[in-house]
Amino acid sequence: MELKDAKEKFIQSWGNLGSNWGVNKTMAQIHALFLITDHLLSAEEVMEELQISRGNANMNIRALIEWGLLYKESIKGERKEYFRGEKDIWLVARRVIQMRQRQEINPMLNVLGELKVVETNPENKGEAAKFIEQMKQIEAFTQSADRMFSKVASSDEKWFWKILMKLMR
Amino acid sequence: MELKDAKEKFIQSWGNLGSNWGVNKTMAQIHALFLITDHLLSAEEVMEELQISRGNANMNIRALIEWGLLYKESIKGERKEYFRGEKDIWLVARRVIQMRQRQEINPMLNVLGELKVVETNPENKGEAAKFIEQMKQIEAFTQSADRMFSKVASSDEKWFWKILMKLMR
C-alpha cells in the first residue's frame, strides 16, 4: 500500500473506532490527521485535507481541545490559529477515559444514588426491597469501575505497564 | 420517589448509558426491564411495558441473546417464548467487553497490521518511517488493551476485586 492510501485508511479507521468511543467520526478523523502529521495545521488545512466544511472543522477542533487531544499554538507573525495534536496514545486513552467518566459514569452514579432510596409502601415491601438490592449491586459495581478508571486516568505509562505485567502473569 | 417511578427512571437511565456502550437504547432498556424483574417475560410483555413495536422488541431481544445478556426459557405447557435477564452485573460487564473487542478492537488491529507494512518509496522515506513508527505505537497500545480486556472478560468476580484492591493501594 502507498503511504498516501495508508494515511487515508488510517484516518477512516480511526474515525470508525472513535464513533464507538464517544468521539464523533469527524472529531476522530481530525485527531487521526494530527496523529500522523508532524507539523502544525490550521483549520483551513484540516478542512482541505478531510474535505469538510468550515463549521464542522471549527466545532470538532474545539471539542478536541476540550477533550485535551489538540492544542492551540501560534506561529509568530501569523494571525491564523494553528493546532498540534496529542500524539502520546496512552495520554489520549487517559483523556478519553476521563471524559467518559464525566459524561456517563457520574450521571449514572447520581441516578443510582437517588433510586436506592425509593420509598417502600406496605403493599410493595418485598418488591421494593429487591429493587433496592439490585440498585445497590449496580451502584457498587459502577463505583468500583469508576475508581479504577480514575486511577488509570491519573497514572503514568510506566505504572500501566507494570500493572499489565502483574495482571497477565 | 415511588417504586413505579424509580423503575421507570432506571430503565431510562440504563437506556442512555447503554447507548454510549455499544448497546442501542431500546436494547439497553429491555435489559434494564429484565434487571428489575424477577419473573420470566414474553416478547408481548416487553412490548407492553416499554411501549415498543413487535419488530423492535423482537430484534433487540435477539440481539440481547446474541450478547449473552438474555436467555430464552420455556414454561411447560405454554407455547410462547419467555425470557430471563442476566442479573449479575459483573457478568454483564464482561459480556459487553467481549462484544466490543470483537466488533471494534479486532478490526482495528487488523487495519493496523496492514498499515504498518506500508511501502517506502525513496522520495518519502522519512515520512513513511515516521508513519510506520506511529502505527507501531498505536498497535502496541491496542494489543495491550486487547489482552487486558481478554483477561478481564475471562476472569471471575473474585479475581476482579482482588486486582482492584491491588490497584488502589
Next chain:
DNA sequence: CAAAACTTTCAAAAATATTTGAAAGTTTGA
C-alpha cells in the same frame, strides 16, 4: 391437513445525529 398461535423479516417512516455554509462576531493592524 388446516388454522391458530406465535415469531421473524424488512421496506418505509420517524427520530436522531451530523454537516453545511452563509451570516454574524471578533481581533488585529494601519
Next chain:
DNA sequence: TCAAACTTTCAAATATTTTTGAAAGTTTTG
C-alpha cells in the same frame, strides 16, 4: 476608526440510525 483576516454560530439540509407494522414464515395442535 475601519476594513481585512480570521473565527464562531446556528438554522436548515443531509446522513445515519432506529422504529414501526403489516406481511410472510414457522410451529403446534386438534
